[in-house]
Amino acid sequence: MIKIFKARKxxxxxxxxxxxxxxxxxDGIILGAGNLEELAGWGDHEVDETFADKIIMPGFVEGHAHTMEGTLWRHVYCGFFDRMDPNGKIWPGIKNKEGVLARLKEAEQNLDNPDAPLPGWQLDPIYFDNVRITRHDLDQVSNTRPIGVLHASGHIMNVNSKALELGGLLKPGLNHPGIPLGSDGLPDGELRGPDVMTPVGIHVGFGADMLDCDERGLRDFGKLCVRAGVTTVTDLAARLQEDTVSMMLRITGEDRYPARVVPLRFFHGLTPKELVDHAESLLGQSTDRLRLGRIKIVSDGSIQGFTARxxxxxxxxxxxxxxxxxAPDQMAEIYDLALERGLQVHTHTNGDEATQLAIETLDKALVNHPVxxxxxxxxxxxxxxAAQLRRMATLGMCVNFFSNHTFYWGDEHYRLTVGPERADRMNACASxxxxxxxxxxxxxxxxTPLGPLFTAWCAVNRITASGRVQGKHxxxxxxxxxxTITLxxxxxxxxxxxxxxIEAGKRADFAILEADPTECDPMALKxxxxxxxxxxxxxxxxSDI
Amino acid sequence: MDPAELTIPVTVIGGYLGAGKTTLINHLLRNADGRKLAILVNEFGELPIDEDLIEAESDDLISLAGGCICCSYGNDLVAALVKLADTKLKPDHVVIESSGVAIPSSIAGSVSILEGYSLDGVIVLVDAQNVLERASDTYLSDTILRQLTDSNIVLLNKADLVSGQQLTELKYWLADNAQGAHIIATSNSRVPLEVVLQSQSEHYISSFDTKPKHLEGFETKTIFPDRPLDLIQFGNELIEKNPDLVRVKGFAKNLSGEIKTIQIVGKYLNISDAPTSVSPGIVLIFQKNNTCL
Structure with a gap:
């Protein structure tokens, strides 16, 4: 049956x-766009006016996200900015420590099991003058159940005394840069870095395999996609074990699963050969809504965590x-093997040395495998x-910038991590x-929240959280x-x-908008x-998912 | 229960790709001699474990005859250690093969906070043929130098593949860049187990005291200090006066008359609480001719 959608634009x-x-x-495929007369030529059809006053765009494509966002929403949202959950509820941003504690307390009172952990997420103390939340603060929420609040960076967690006790860290004499101590010589409850978070995290509801989503998480992630206008989304670092793959195939294969998911096989824990073999073996299992067979390498850490190269x-x-x-040689081996087998590799590079390594490594690999x-x-x-971008162009590389950083951490980059000049060149879309x-x-x-229109707003305006324009050029x-957020x-x-x-022969994937992004003030894009x-x-x- | 008896010693093996870490792991497994080793590797990869040694195998765990196990930890070493502590496996010693670019002190720091484990030492391997090149590589230099700085023992591996003069020059270079470490030239990662892993067992001393144990290229000596000692001064003097000293492990009385554990790995001295019911006795391992070829 042919359906013709009428739209405002x-x-x-x-x-x-x-x-x-x-x-x-x-049948899910676009026959064409145009006026009604042009399209009527396809034959018997039904005109659907649902979108008669809406704007239709190609469905947005989010090229770097993690399905674990769906899972995190089961925990208490403690972020500074308003954020919408999978059910469409907007959780107001919390502006101070007292607010965080109050929200945790409210959630605590709704828990039936007295031993159940209370996990929170997305805390970002840089927005309230770096006031730290100590274990004593969290003990006021509860001193009998373990509590842990993950920071927005994902690399720091604040926990209460019970959580420290369960993780074996409520003891004197600890000497570790990731475990600041209070005046009593005991940990103050802040845990910095994955290695010190893990032993406590497992007791507060943050399991060891946070990168792998579960069934409900994947469903909830699909809802978030609909709310953001996203029809194709990546899961950028997945281990893709057999049971995860079959779960993802089953869920995405459901009649009403709303998004096409593209999970990339994470490189860690496998030799280059095992990695490439695994990615290749997954290719054949791909369906329209689960696209397998791509590889993800992480080459360095984060800039705000000072672990970028x-x-x-x-x-x-x-x-x-x-x-x-x-290891540089490991990257080289993965690139070689992937080029040889025709597999695509996405490489996380934050610092410019990491970017340089990826460029030089690919340059050499392409000599042997001129794909x-x-x-x-x-x-x-x-x-x-600029020079790196020129070289990337020559080598046929693509880039996926983290434009949201300009807003969320731009001021930190300016003030602390890379300084004014290099902060201006970060995420160099125009170049x-x-x-x-x-x-x-x-x-x-x-x-940062899934929302391609917000990400587009960041790239268009480059405004930081404090309101400065950073890197006008x-x-x-x-x-x-x-x-950029579509094609x-x-x-x-x-x-x-x-x-x-939106062209003949392509998938009928659309984002349905209430206003025209090309007509609005660029500042209103988000x-x-x-x-x-x-x-x-x-x-x-x-409104109906 | 005495906490000092419960901790499992952990040895971290570091070094860039190709330095011989996997060869060393195999060597340890083949010479475990009754010790239950738990080997944690980043990935199983090329680890050539003889089929007849394998008792059971799953995605991330291989059980071997004799009670040794081998786990792959992927991107979460700490989770693997926590999981291991919760099992009934109770290994005698944990050996972590770190990734080629890992910073050993960071792994050592993580081990130090975990219940049930204590750090035994950091062994870093370098490939004699190319370590100088690696250490001046634009991308790798600082990583290689940090690995050396963090080490207690450096195995200058593949020493048979360079000339005598090159070997001497490398030893001088390492003495400058791995100042806390004892340096041992090896080939094929061959080195006695006792040099790489220190046993925590209270039977340790008795296994040595009957007669000096023969370790190829090394000699052991057991002493029984019965008077109270300033253990820190005693340990530091041992290190300063004995350039051939590789390891020290044993029990001695401190000035208050309490029995303490004294350990030296390379040039790193550690005094800690001793298990109950041990008597003074210290085993020292020296290197002969500073080579183990």
Whole structure:
């Protein structure tokens, strides 16, 4: 059956016909966009006016997120900014320590089991003058059940005395840089770094395998996609064990699962050969809504955690250089093998030294395996300079910038991590476009909220949380930003032939918006309401999921 | 229960790719000699364990004859250690093979906070053929140098593949860059188990005191100090006066007359509470001719 959607306006991303008012679909595939008369030629059809006063765009593609966001929403939201949960409830941001404790207390009182842990997430004390939450503060919420609140960075956790006790850390004599002590010589409850978080985290509801989502988490993540207008989403670092893959196949295969999920096989814990073999073996299990067979490498840490690998002149505050999470020779071997087998690799590089290593490693690998359309993508790539971008263009690399960083941590980068000059060049969207590098921009949800229109707003305006414009010259136009969150991201996943624009033959994946992003004030881009999505022709209203 | 008897000693094995870490692990497994070793590796990879040694195998755990096990920890070493402590396996010693770019002191720090474990030492392997090149590599230099700084014992491996003069130069270079470590030249990662792993067992001393144990390239000596000692001064003097000293382990009275555990690995001295019912006795391991080829 052919259905023709009538819209106030359709932004197609097809240069031959950038704007239309009708789009025809059949069996989840687009027959074409145009006016009603043009489309009626396809034959018997039904005109659907559901979107008659809406704006239709290609479904948004989030090229760097983690499905664990769906799982985290079962914990208490403690973030500074308002954020919408999978059920559409907006949790107001909490502006001070007292507020955090009050919200935890409220959640505590709703727990039946007196021993159940109370996990919270997304705490970010930089927004309230770095006032730290100690175990004594959290003991006021409860001193009988374990409590742990994960920071927005994901690398720090504050816990109560009970949690420390269960983790074996409520004792004097600890000497570890990640465990600050109180005046009594006991840990004050802040745990810095995954190694010290883990022994306590497992007692407060943050399991060891946080990267792997579960069934409910994946479903909830799908709801968040609908609310954000996202129809294709990545799960950027998954271990993809057999039972996880079969669970993901089952859930995404359900009639009403609303998104196409692209999980990348995380490199850790496998030799390069095992990694490539595993990714390749998964390829055959792919379905339309679960796309397997891609590889993710993490080469360094984070800039705000001072674990990113930096070239000279290093960190602005003089912190020592960060850490490698992959050995250069291991990266080289993975690149070689992946190119040989035609598999795509996405590499996390935050610091510019990590970016340089990835560029040089690929340059060498391409000599042995001159693959023309490899689309190896640098994820984050936050500090790439002009010369690196030129070289990436030459090598045919793609980039996916962490544009949301400008808003959330831009002031920190300016003041503390890399200093004013390099803060201005971070997430260099305009330079990448000038070099014609295929580009995406991302949220890294749950690190920042899933929301391509917000991410586009960041790239267009480059405004920090304190309201400064940071790196004016790297701002991009609204048109470019909209292309980036659709066709741009699709290209980095080698899916641009199927999704990312509204054209004949592509999947009927649409973001349904209440207002026209090309007509609004660029500063209002982030405020455009999302009605919902159409995914492979199936309608998902945000108000009804 | 006495906490000092319950902790499992942990040895961290570090070093860049190709330095011989996996070869060393195999060597340890083949020469475990009744010790129940738990080997934690980043990935199983090329670990060539003889099929007939394998008793059971799952995704991340291989059980071997004789009670040794081998686990892969992927990206979460601490979780693997916590999990291991919760099992009934109760190994005699844990050996962690770190990734090629890991910073050993960071792993040692994590071990130090975990219930049930105590750090035995950090062994770093380097490949004699290319360590100088690695240490001046743009990307690797600081990582390699940090690994050396963190080490208690450096195995200058593949020493048979460089000339005598190169070996001498490398030893001088390592003496500058691994100042806390004792340096041992090896080939094929071959080194006596007792040099790499220190037993925590209270039977330790008795296993040595009957006759000096023969360890190829090393000699052992057992002393029985019965008078109270300033153990820190005593330990530091041992280190300063004996450039060939590799390890010390034993029990001695401090100035208050309490029996303490004294341990030296490379140039690192540690005094800690002793298990109950041990009597004074210290085993010293010296290297002969500073080579183990």
């Amino acid at each position: 359709i932004l197609t991303m097809n240069p031959a016909q950038p704007v239309a008012d009708h789009v025809a679909i059949r 930096m070239r000279e002149p290093g960190y602005y505050n003089g912190a020592p250089n960060g850490l490698w999470y992959v 023309r359309d490899h689309r190896f993508t640098l994820q984050h790539c936050q500090l790439a300079d 990448a476009l000038a070099n014609e590098i295929p580009m995406a921009i991302h949220s890294d949800a749950p690190i 790297e701002r991009i136009s609204v048109d470019n930003a909209l292309r 741009g991201a699709a290209y980095t996943l080698k899916l641009d032939g199927e999704i990312g624009s 405020d455009i309401a999302v009605w919902g999505t159409v995914q492979a022709g199936r309608i998902f209203a945000a």
